[in-house]
Amino acid sequence: MTAASRSGILLIDKPQGITSHDVVARTRKRAGTRKVGHAGTLDPMATGLLILGVGSSTRLLTFLVGLDKEYLATIRLGASTTTDDAEGETLLSAPEGSVAALDREDVLAALERMTGEIDQVPSSVSAIKVDGKRAYTLARAGEEVRLASRRVTVSAIEVLAWRTADGFLDVDVRVECSSGTYVRAIARDLGAALGVGGHLTALRRSRIGPFDLADAAELETLDVAASLLAPxxxxxxxxxxxxxxxxxxxxxxxxxxxxxxxxxxxxxxxxxxxxxxxxxxxxxxxxxxxxxxxxxxxxxxxx
Structure with missing residues (x-):
């Protein structure tokens, strides 16, 4: 496939441990063109649906960025971290016995208060720029990052599973939300609301607008020409x-x-x-x- 011959949109299932830019770089090699871009960043810890544009279809990416999203995530209650996820250092741990004392109804009620139109302070490891630098770059370098709250819409938070592990409470959730919503911030704010701290241990994007992860190609076995969706x-x-x-x-x-x-x-x-x-x-x-x-x-x- 050459840049002059094909144009289209790719749905990719991003694996853990690489950046969205890494996915673009690998796709450029397979597509035989540098004209590849993506809509909606996933950081290295996150997996799931990433939408790429190839050739002139990169012009469609602008219209994909703002679509609503769905995520599957695991929130660990019992500790907060510097990055609001498992890759950060522990900030505070819950007092002994406080996690075991959590009532399911209290957790559900706290999640209910976090749905609808809310003012959310983005996670410090977001891609938002602060003085020309990405917030996550500053945060992971140990610098203090202060971000202003923004209005987002969380349409639904559904609890899928609930289990204890090593003194923590892990809550698997499905989140439907507007573009610009940070699931890490939901984990952080849930832990704060319950007084035990919280962070994410897993995050997987399962849908972007009408595009579903079930239709995405695996990056390692990607056949660009066969996987392209026509503009x-x-x-x-x-x-x-x-x-x-x-x-x-x-x-x-x-x-x-x-x-x-x-x-x-x-x-x-x-x-x-x-x-x-x-x-x-x-x-x-x-x-x-x-x-x-x-x-x-x-x-x-x-x-």
Whole structure:
């Protein structure tokens, strides 16, 4: 596969112990192009769904970053750490007997208070920039990091399992949340609310918008050409579709505005698809006029 011949979106199951950039670097080698990017970072401890764009489909990544997410995580109650996960140093340990005294209903009630629209202080190991540097770089170097709270939406926190281990209480949860939500912060805040400290021991992203981990390819056995999702297929999952005539496809490809009927649910971006199934671009409507937001080259194969 060459950069000039294929474009598309890849769903990758990121393994533990490598960065999202590492995944991009390995994919570049297999795809034979440097034009590979990703949407939504997963740090080394986290595993699960990572979305990559290859070729001109990197232009779609902007529209994937803000999608809602689902995570599977294990929260360990009984200690807080410097990074809000198992890779950090222990800050505080719960007094003996306090974890055993936790009542399940108290844990569930605390999690309930952390759902809905909430103001959340991001984890210190987030990718947020502080004075030009990533917060996680400063935090892992031992520097104190203070981040402002931000408004996020946690749609659901479902407790899947509950078990004791070495004096800790491990709670497996499924979290549905808006982009920008930190599951580490949920673990930290749950431990603080219960007075015993908390951190993550496992984090796996299972869904991004309409894209599911079950459909992702393993990085070690990745066949880029076989795994690529066509841009039109991806855009059609995200946006209403405007079916173009051959002439309209040519005009839109040249950056022209089109007279067209807005799809019934076309309030935001609309995927403009040529008769041959190729994604010509994304448009937005002003009454009955479609204006291009971003176009895709017609000489790059997209299927």
């Amino acid at each position: 039109a297929e991806v855009a059609s999952r995200l946006f209403p579709v405007l079916r173009l005539s051959a002439d309209q496809a040519v005009d839109l490809g040249h950056g022209k505005r089109l007279r067209a009927e807005r799809p019934a649910d076309g309030a935001g971006p609309v995927a403009a698809v040529a008769p041959d199934g190729r994604l010509v671009g994304l448009v937005e409507f002003d009454d009955a006029v479609a204006r291009p937001i971003v176009n895709f080259p017609g000489d790059e194969a997209q299927e």
